[in-house]
Amino acid sequence: MIISVVFDLAGVLIDWDPRYLYAKLLPDGAAVDAFLEHVCSPAWRSEQDRGRPLDEATAVLQAQFPDHSDLIAAYYGRWPEMLAGPIEGGVAVLSELATRHVPLYCLSNWSRATYEMMRPRFAFLESFNGVVLSGDVGVLKPDAAIFRELEQRYGLEPSTTIFADDSAKNIEGAARLGYDAIHFIDGPTLRLELVERGLLDPAPR
Numbered sequence: 001m002i003i004s005v006v007f008d009l010a011g012v013l014i015d016w017d018p019r020y021l022y023a024k025l026l027p028d029g030a031a032v033d034a035f036l037e038h039v040c041s042p043a044w045r046s047e048q049d050r051g052r053p054l055d056e057a058t059a060v061l062q063a064q065f066p067d068h069s070d071l072i073a074a075y076y077g078r079w080p081e082m083l084a085g086p087i088e089g090g091v092a093v094l095s096e097l098a099t100r101h102v103p104l105y106c107l108s109n110w111s112r113a114t115y116e117m118m119r120p121r122f123a124f125l126e127s128f129n130g131v132v133l134s135g136d137v138g139v140l141k142p143d144a145a146i147f148r149e150l151e152q153r154y155g156l157e158p159s160t161t162i163f164a165d166d167s168a169k170n171i172e173g174a175a176r177l178g179y180d181a182i183h184f185i186d187g188p189t190l191r192l193e194l195v196e197r198g199l200l201d202p203a204p205r
Contacts, residue, residue: 002162002180002198004103004129004160005102005103005104006104006105006106006179007106008107010166011087011184012165013087013124014085015086016084018040022036039068044057046140048111048113048114049109049111050140051111079114080118083118088187089187089190090184090187090190091124091187092191093187093194093200095127096191097199105132105154107150107163109134110134132153144173158174158177161179165183165184166185168183
């Protein structure tokens with residue numbers, strides 16, 4: 001029997017993409033893609049998700065790419081502009097589960113600093129019974145250690161816990177650990193999965 005549900009943030013509940021910001025700052029999509037691949041790269045961003053302070057991360061990259069100093073400063077200086085808003089379908093499912101008093105948790109590759117930046121904007125974050133961020137733990141999904149931290153902190157049992165994430169890699173990692181892992185596509189599809197598991201009632205016709 002499923003007892004609790006764990007949500008990822010970006011791509012499930014929050015529409016976050018650095019391209020939203022850099023489309024304003026660079027001349028075209030190719031320039032945006034090149035900057036986010038080679039300057040503010042995934043590897044650089046992952047260090048902040050592991051807990052590196054934002055100021056330190058910015059200074060390190062500016063020293064490496066001095067010609068892009070202003071663009072690098074914008075990454076965290078204008079970070080809220082990367083948030084288009086909530087993913088309404090995912091948030092609707094979260095809210096419906098909350099009204100049924102299903103225990104809800106968040107497990108996300110996210111820095112504590114940027115999480116605190118966005119908390120006032122997204123009231124639904126208060127629906128969670130607990131939150132585990134990679135920036136606090138120093139470990140990224142799909143590493144088993146961050147899932148074990150979630151379990152130990154909140155007393156969760158993988159076999160009775162749903163984990164919803166938009167990343168296939170994270171879903172595979174959770175499934176290996178025994179979670180009922182659901183690859184998030186959109187809100188209506190997630191809702192159908194939860195109806196099948198008996199957590200939600202079928203939508204009225």
